[in-house]
Amino acid sequence: MSGPEPGLGVDASEEARAGRSEMLRNNVPYIAIVLVVLLFTIVSGDRFLSVRNWTFIAQQTPVLLLLAYAQLIVVTTGSIDISVGSSLGFSMYMAVLGMVWLGPAGIVCGILAATLIGFVNGSIFSLLKISSFVTTLAMLIIVRALLNIISDGGSIYVTEQAATGTYVDSVAAPWLLALGRFPNILIFALVVTALMWVFYEKTLFGQQLKALGGSERVLSLFGVSVTWFKIQVFVAAGFMVGLASLISLGRSGAGTPRAGEQFELDAIAAVALGGTPLTGGHGSVLRTVVGALTLTVVANGLTIAGVDPSWSRVARGVLLIIAIAISLNRRRIGVVK
Amino acid sequence: MSENGGALLQVEEVSKSFGGVQALRSGSFELSRGEIIAIVGANGAGKSTLIKIVAGVFRPDSGRMLVRGEPVAPRDHNVGHMRHLGIEVVYQDLAIVPNMNAPYNLFLGRIPKRFGIFVDEHAMRRKTRAILEDLKVTTVQSLREPISAMSGGQQQSVAIGRAIAWGREIVILDEPTAALGPTETGEVERLMHEIRDRGTAVILISHNLEQVFRLADRILVVHHGLTTPAFPRSGVTSEQLVRAITLGEQVA
Amino acid sequence: MKRAIILLGLLVMLTGVAVTAQDMVEPRMDLVIADLGQPETNPWVINRHRFERCVAESLGVTLDEFDDENSEEKHVSQAESIIARQPDGLIFNPLTSPAGIQVARLLEENAIPGVAVGRLVVSNYDTDYEGEHFIAQVTQNNDTWGQAIGQATVDAGHKKVAMIWNQKGVTSAEEIWNGVLSVLEMHEDIELIAEAWDRLNRENGILYAEQFIARFQPGEIDAIIVLGAVAGLGSQFAVEQAGRDDISIITTDIDEQVAQFISEGKLGFSIGGHWMVGGFGLIQLYDYLHGFPVENTQPLFSLIPVDASNIDTYAEGLLQGCILNDEQVKNLSRVHNPDADLPGFIDEFSKNWEEFVTADMMEEEMEEEESEGDG
Secondary structure, eight states: OOSSOOOHHHHHHHHHHHHHHHHHHHHHHHHHHHHHHHHHHHHHTHHHHSHHHHHHHHHHHHHHHHHHHHHHHHHHTTOOOTTHHHHHHHHHHHHHHHHHHHSGGGGHHHHHHHHHHHHHHHHHHHHSOOOHHHHHHHHHHHHHHHHHHHHTTOOEEEESSOOOSSSSSEEEOHHHHHHTSTTHHHHHHHHHHHHHHHHHHHBHHHHHHHHHHHOHHHHHHTTOOHHHHHHHHHHHHHHHHHHHHHHHHHHHOEEOTTTTTTHHHHHHHHHHHTTOOTTSSOOOHHHHHHHHHHHHHHHHHHHHTTOOHHHHHHHHHHHHHHHHHHHOOTTTOOOOO | OOTTTTOSEEEEEEEEEETTEEEEEEEEEEEOTTOEEEEEEOTTSSHHHHHHHHHTSSOOSEEEEEETTEEOOGGGOSHHHHHHTTEEEEOTTTTOOTTSBHHHHHTTTOOOEETTTEEOHHHHHHHHHHHHHHTTOOOOOOSSSBGGGSOHHHHHHHHHHHHHHHOSSEEEEESTTTTOOHHHHHHHHHHHHHHHHTTOEEEEEOSOHHHHHHHOSEEEEEETTEEOOOEEGGGOOHHHHHHHHHHOOOOO | OHHHHHHHHHHHHHHHOOOOGGGOOOOOSOOEEEEEEOOSOSHHHHHHHHHHHHHHHHHTOEEEEEEOTTOHHHHHHHHHHHHHTOOSEEEEOOSSHHHHHHHHHHHHHHTOOEEEESSOSSSOHHHHOOOSSEEEEEEEOHHHHHHHHHHHHHHTTOOEEEEEEEOTTOHHHHHHHHHHHHHHTTOTTOEEEEEEEEOOSHHHHHHHHHHHHHHSOTTSOOEEEESSHHHHHHHHHHHHHTTOTTOEEEEOOOOHHHHHHHHHTSSOBEEEOGGGHHHHHHHHHHHHHTTOOOSOSSOEEOOEEEOTTTHHHHHHHHTTSOOSOHHHHHHTSTTTOTTOOHHHHHHHHHHHHHHHHHHHHHHHHHHHHHHHHHO
């Protein structure tokens, strides 16, 4: 606030105005998605609004959404995890490899792998006190390299029926492919969303995430074991990446050395579009859903409208800045890091 | 132990250094039930380090601490254990988590749970309302809003309320009224008497010597990392106290 | 002699056998074809787009281009969004085989015909693929591509060679390298002294070349084979900066810069022309949309080796992208020419491009003279 100190009378209307802008800020993600849908409806009409297209959107959003949840867990504490893309690719490969080794139950190898990566991330970050950005940057590189080593550049396919020699490496799992399609993939995402909402809003763990993002110092002053908790945060995020790897595997039908590349950026963008400050302390599951959906719908809508791909990326970048510029609460956030 | 059988807290020659810097060379004092002791000293004299050792934030490099006559084992010397023993602190900056609501801040580190994982928000809000009413804070609009939306006085009430609610044995107040006006200061001082009257000991850190004379039963001076033996308020003049703080002179 | 006959056949085919109206299908002018590939960050993609646009214009097809930001997931998502646009057909350059398989599945589920170009979706279409809407994959011959690079290395007399290749996992890249090895291994005196498998960009081209320069003294290394001109030009830059004219760079893809360096002797060898697969795939799709069955589901384009001896011809004839005029394009389509033989042309062109280009240029000159004469 600038200018002279407002008097008492001014204060009231000032408060009211602050209340209104607060309301606008909180609702920016919802307003954004409505505007985006309206815009593309006007531009592309039937093709954009078709059942087929929304079926595609329903298939495209879940993997991004679950990765965004993983990111939300970490970002709420004021840290960041840029290894989720590599972790996703690695876990998908471990899941399908597990199925080759152990049959359908082997798919848990994917969840275990992602959770383990989360544990390593959290341990390095918390015990060695290396910033989460640097830690997960290193893991982004290492995990991708491990995937290249384990896969030796090859892919393992998930097929409808037992392979007849077409692919060297494949495993028959029609149920998994079905999980990767509409409506199953959407149902899976909705169930995870419900659980995530309860976890984030109602459990002590979820509260602690926000508190850690608010003031780590105060938590340790009051006897909360911050060191162990920070490890748990990354483990929880890793588990969420593991869930994402299952539906991603069902959707893409193969564990490949390139799966998940650059996905970390979309996950961060989805969280940011949902109005969650990367400085931590606040966040919302529902607005993250809207953020992920907006990101998907904009990419989809621009393609349907036939916008040149490079300009499409410019448009998405600009949207991100505008949305965050409006939704950022500058009164609450003293320093932008 | 026999000579100090009644002491609630005994701090014996504790020291602490940080990376070669001796923050506290030797600190010793005792505290009895229902007593208010004031710790005074210049900035950087070691007051803060001393109370953080008592609160369990720092583990002393040497010396020991006894609560109700029981020595605190070094491995138990942490905040969780001290809070378990009934020692609470109101920090100068209040130590609240600004983005969380008042109930969360009140229950920090002691959140009531249901089914082992869920936060019992209902119970927290109910108890918070009761505590704030006790403290005569009635203007709080919503207990769901982040505490940063509250006024400074209300935030202070939550911080003090937290210490009173959990501090059965000892409440440590670090400059509790430095940022307050006369009315609120009076309110805080009234609360300190109330705490003392229920048998809880109070450690008060203050630069306000008038306040120290008004409240403390005994006064402890920390100078250059050393404590002088605590003396009763009645036996000292403010000139003597100032000399003790600035020059480290013993008070006869 | 045989070459001359083939050439004659080519010329006759291209310069227009008169086609009678009753044989022809009415050409549709309302077709919208979508193209999904990678961002325009290397000469291959740029050249493929240029040639494909030319072909689209000649056939009266609307071509909409999209890219996948080099991500498997986005490749599939983009394909879905494109299908929601309801184009008449799709040309796609699969980022990887797994991504390509997903696109093929989408084509089948939504009954939209599509042709893969540049990279294989399945290794053998006729034996490995069962659907009907993913109709063909037009790619280059990776074996002969690699062999040509290997042969160029042998011919240039290099004995100690290093290489910089795409990170593992790209089938085409590994096939090409196997082609190179098949030739090098026949010559016992040629030694492969270092390998680098990584992302192919200019920075890595520079980085690994510098590492090789530091590691090997003059006489310990003769040449570096670099896949792709973007990295290749980076390596060339590093070698030139270090003043190591003992090291020759052998690369692939030809753009204006590569052509310039080859003619100046700064680059030893490159190989290209495989960007034409996009345009050829479009013609196949165009014919299919007019009811013509696919004749060859997996035509292979052999690449054109270029060194100082033929760079001028290549640069004049093929660099600008629009190497066929309207009439020549139409003559490759069965819609416009019942005798069109696209697979044959793909095959013949790569063997006879030089003669074709020279003849074509000569003919243009003749036409110009004629028109001047008329005036």
